[in-house]
Each structure stands twice: as C-alpha cells, then as structure tokens.
Amino acid sequence: MRIAIPLTGTRGDVHPIVGLAVELRRRGHDVLIGAPPNLVDFVTAAGLPARACGPDVQRLYSSDEGQRALAAGNTLRLMQLVGKQMAKYAERMNREVIEVCAKAELIVASTVTEDRASSIAEAMDVPLVSLHYYPARMNSAYPFPGLLPxxxxxxxxxxxxxxxxxxxxxRVVFLRYLNELRGMLGLPKSYTSPAAALARAGVPEIQIYDPALVPGLPEQWDARRPFTGFLTLDHATRAAVGELSGSHHDILAWVESGEPPVFFGFGSMPIRDAATVFAMVKQVSTRLGLRALVHAGWSDLDIANTATDDRIKLVGDFAYDLIFPHCAAAVHHGGIGTLFESLRAGLPTVVCSVSFEQPMWGGQVEKLGVGAHLPFTGMTADRLERALTPLLNEVTRRRVKAFAATLRTTGVAEHTADLIEAAAR
Structure with missing residues (x-):
C-alpha cells in the first residue's frame, strides 16, 4: 500500500512519525514523508523517501517576530503568527501537500496537516488517519492547551x-487557504472546522501520547480516538540518524564521576538569550549544591567557548534514554518527546513551558505529583530554585518511578501501525 505522510513543524513533530513510518515500511508498505525543508535530511537518513513540505518553522521561531511571540508565551498570538507565515506560504504548501499525496492509497496526517489532508483525501477518495501529539479535540476534562493558566x-x-x-x-485564520486548496482540487468551498470535517468523515484520530498523562480523558472519547503512547525510533534507525553517535562515553564518564546531575535543556525551542538562561542554571546549581548537565539545543550557546566549572557540563545532542537514568531530575521545555523520556527514566521534572501544548504538560506533571511547572517567560533563578528544590528528595523519586511504570514503552509503533492498517481496510 502506498502511504503518504505530509508533516510540518519542528523535529519534535517529525521524530515520532519517522518511528511509525519505519514500522510501516517493515510491513511492506511504500511510505513517502513530506517533511519541513530543514528536516528532509533527517528523514532520509532513516532510510525513508522524503520531499520538502511546508515552511521551516524553526527559522520562523528564530526570527525577531517569532522570538517576540515566544517571549509573550501566548498560544493565540503564536497561532496568529503561524497563520501570517502561512499567508506567504499557503499556495506553495497546498501544492507541496498535493504532490506528497499524489499517488497515495492512504494518507496519514498530523495535528497541523490534517486540515489540508482532509480535503485531499476527499478529492482522491482515499482513507485518512490523523495523529495527535496532545489533546486536540473538544472535551470537558481539559481546556484547549495553552489558553488558560x-x-x-x-x-x-x-x-x-x-x-x-x-x-x-x-477555522477563521486558515479557512481562506483551505478553500483555495479545495478550489485547486475541484471541490466546493467549505466553512466547517477541521475537527467537524474529520468527525463527519469518521476519520480515526490516533492519540500518540500516553493516557497516563491525561487521566479522565480516555473515558470521554470513543474508539475513533485510541491512545497508543509515544512513538520512538528503533535501535537501527537511531543509529542511522546519529542519535547513538557522539560523546556518550564522555558524558557518562562525567555523570558517574560524582552525584547524579540535574539535566537542563530546552529542546527545539530557539532560545536567543541563552547566556542569561545558562547563568540562571549556574546560579541555581551553586545555591543547591547540584551538578548540572546542560543541553545547548537550538540556542545560541557556544559549547566550546562557554565558561563552565567541574560541576557543570555543557553538551550538544545525545540520546536521552542513555543518560537520563543516571540523572537526579530534569528541567526542560515540556515537548512531549522530552517529557516522555524524562518521566520514563523516573526523573522528577520541571517543565519551563514556552507555548502551544507545553503549558498543559507542565500543568499535568504538577497535578500528577511528578514535577512542577514554571512558564519560561517568568523564569528567574529564584523561581527556578523554588520549583526544583521540592523535587530533590527520595519520596518524589519513588513517586515518579511508580508513575513511570504505568507508561507504555513497548510495542507502540506496532500498535499504531495496526490501527492504520485497520483504517485502510
């Protein structure tokens, strides 16, 4: 079966879907991924066909306008910013998604491409499956992510x-561009929301995050929205994309040379004033007598020339599952991939959320008793110290370890692929 997977977003949006695509290919399916231009090489390194699809969102976030929107910590403002970018890119992206899906017998979309994919699947008369990284549909258990404290x-x-x-x-922000796409496809205009369109078509919406993180939600949804858990890459794929290369031996040697360190990192969120954040980390580490493992991520920190001491190690990318089990706690932005890795390693976690669904995950770790939430926009050394201090005890570690045992860590890609094949049938 020919399966098209149009994607857009950051590496956090693409990474788990690559794990699924590898499993679908292993089953004999012909898979084509549409990836942001800055991530095409990542997909092809995994041995998957890919073509550019959508804008470079990381470049948008790194721009002056993007940095101001991120600094505001406002989901609606970021949504408007993305809408403004799409105004410049809409026609091109419409063509790119059509090209990715041109020969497909099944389309697998994500939270941010399901609106376009829905119209294309309708025009081609092929099945559609949507993958959701966080709760993206109306329910009474949780508000829209990032809209309320x-x-x-x-x-x-x-x-x-x-x-x-x-x-x-x-619907209002993107309707014009979706109707332009529908015109290109020979379809009548639509004024309904993507959620309503997918519901009317009975499209499966697979939740690729763990139900343990959202108690009360699975009971509200029917079999059209099954939960699978977080998708990860198998060992061979991780080696192919470079996740297992680099200085793991050096990092482990440092980690094991003293007390377990606290991990600090902000993933794919481009933090422009990273030197100030790094200074906060050093200050908090000194006050609490901690060792700190700091991940530079997409920030502007110069790893080679940033001054550290024997209690702080600044590193580039590494495999979280190899290092996190040796740490004492984690502080990060709350992207679902990093959150999954820190919690499954049993690490009390401080989520310093930037925007979109990250504040929701920060609220959840706090409510579940496995961490704390501190919006990145309000982070100071004092607030970071107050958030982290109560987590550095054995009682909290045992509670997080018990929670980790409830997470789905095996067979997730296989289960997700089963659901997709069932939808095609």
Missing part, C-alpha cells in the same frame, strides 16, 4: 468553551 481546574462548561473559541479561531 495551567494550574487551573476549570469546570466542564469552561473547558468546552475554550475549545469552541480555539477551533473557530483556527
């Missing part, structure tokens, strides 16, 4: 109201 526990009516607001905003 993460520590709130709103009543069901308020939660549902946030979804009505967000879904209508998305």
């Amino acid at each position: 993460a520590q709130w526990n709103p009543p069901a009516t308020v939660n549902r109201a946030t979804w009505l607001l967000a879904e209508n905003l998305r």
Whole structure:
C-alpha cells in the first residue's frame, strides 16, 4: 500500500512519525514523508523517501517576530503568527501537500496537516488517519492547551468553551487557504472546522501520547480516538540518524564521576538569550549544591567557548534514554518527546513551558505529583530554585518511578501501525 505522510513543524513533530513510518515500511508498505525543508535530511537518513513540505518553522521561531511571540508565551498570538507565515506560504504548501499525496492509497496526517489532508483525501477518495501529539479535540476534562493558566481546574462548561473559541479561531485564520486548496482540487468551498470535517468523515484520530498523562480523558472519547503512547525510533534507525553517535562515553564518564546531575535543556525551542538562561542554571546549581548537565539545543550557546566549572557540563545532542537514568531530575521545555523520556527514566521534572501544548504538560506533571511547572517567560533563578528544590528528595523519586511504570514503552509503533492498517481496510 502506498502511504503518504505530509508533516510540518519542528523535529519534535517529525521524530515520532519517522518511528511509525519505519514500522510501516517493515510491513511492506511504500511510505513517502513530506517533511519541513530543514528536516528532509533527517528523514532520509532513516532510510525513508522524503520531499520538502511546508515552511521551516524553526527559522520562523528564530526570527525577531517569532522570538517576540515566544517571549509573550501566548498560544493565540503564536497561532496568529503561524497563520501570517502561512499567508506567504499557503499556495506553495497546498501544492507541496498535493504532490506528497499524489499517488497515495492512504494518507496519514498530523495535528497541523490534517486540515489540508482532509480535503485531499476527499478529492482522491482515499482513507485518512490523523495523529495527535496532545489533546486536540473538544472535551470537558481539559481546556484547549495553552489558553488558560495551567494550574487551573476549570469546570466542564469552561473547558468546552475554550475549545469552541480555539477551533473557530483556527477555522477563521486558515479557512481562506483551505478553500483555495479545495478550489485547486475541484471541490466546493467549505466553512466547517477541521475537527467537524474529520468527525463527519469518521476519520480515526490516533492519540500518540500516553493516557497516563491525561487521566479522565480516555473515558470521554470513543474508539475513533485510541491512545497508543509515544512513538520512538528503533535501535537501527537511531543509529542511522546519529542519535547513538557522539560523546556518550564522555558524558557518562562525567555523570558517574560524582552525584547524579540535574539535566537542563530546552529542546527545539530557539532560545536567543541563552547566556542569561545558562547563568540562571549556574546560579541555581551553586545555591543547591547540584551538578548540572546542560543541553545547548537550538540556542545560541557556544559549547566550546562557554565558561563552565567541574560541576557543570555543557553538551550538544545525545540520546536521552542513555543518560537520563543516571540523572537526579530534569528541567526542560515540556515537548512531549522530552517529557516522555524524562518521566520514563523516573526523573522528577520541571517543565519551563514556552507555548502551544507545553503549558498543559507542565500543568499535568504538577497535578500528577511528578514535577512542577514554571512558564519560561517568568523564569528567574529564584523561581527556578523554588520549583526544583521540592523535587530533590527520595519520596518524589519513588513517586515518579511508580508513575513511570504505568507508561507504555513497548510495542507502540506496532500498535499504531495496526490501527492504520485497520483504517485502510
């Protein structure tokens, strides 16, 4: 079966889908991934065919405008920013998604490409499956991610109201470009939201995050929205894309030379003033007597020339599952991939959220008793110290270890592929 997977976003959006695509290819399917131009090489390194699809979102976030929107920590403002970028890129992206899907017998979309994929699947009369990285549909258990303060526990009516607001905003922002696409496909205009369109077509919406992170939600949804857990890469693919290369021996030697360190990192969020953040990490580490393992990520930190001491190690990319089990806690942005890795390693986790669904995950780790939440926009050394200190004890570590045992860590790609093949049938 020919399967097209159009994607856009950051590496955090593409990484788990590569794990699924490898499993689908292993089963004999012909898979083509549409990836952001800056991530095409990552996909092809995994041995998968890929073609450019969508804008370079990391470049957008790194721009002055993107940095201002990230600094505001406002999901609606970021949604408007992405909408503005799409205004410049919409026609090209419409063509690119059509080209990726041209010969498909099944289309697998993501949270951010399902709207375009829905119209293309309709025009081609082929099945569609959507993959959701976080709760992306109306429910009464949780508000729309990032719209309300993460520590709130709103009543069901308020939660549902946030979804009505967000879904209508998305519909208004992107409707023009979707109807241009529908015109290209010979379809009539549509004024419905992507959520309503997929519901009407009965499209499966597979939740590729762990149900343990969202208690109360699985009970609200039917079999059209099954939960699988987080998708990871198998060993061979990880080696192929370079995840297992680099200085793991050097990092492990440093980690094991003293007390377990606390990990600090901000993943694919481009932090422009990283030197200030690094200074906060050094200050907190000194105050609490911690060793700190600091990941530079996509920041502007110069690993070779940034001053450190014997209690702080600054590193580039590494395989989290090889290092995290040797750490004492983790501080990061709350992207679902990094969050999964820190929690499955049993690490109490401080989520310093930037935007989109990250504040929701920060709120969840706090409510579940496995970490704390600190919005990145309000982070200071004092606040970081107050968030981290209560987590550095054996009682919390045991609680997180117990939670880790509930996470789905095996057979996730296989289960997801089973659901996709069932949808095709």
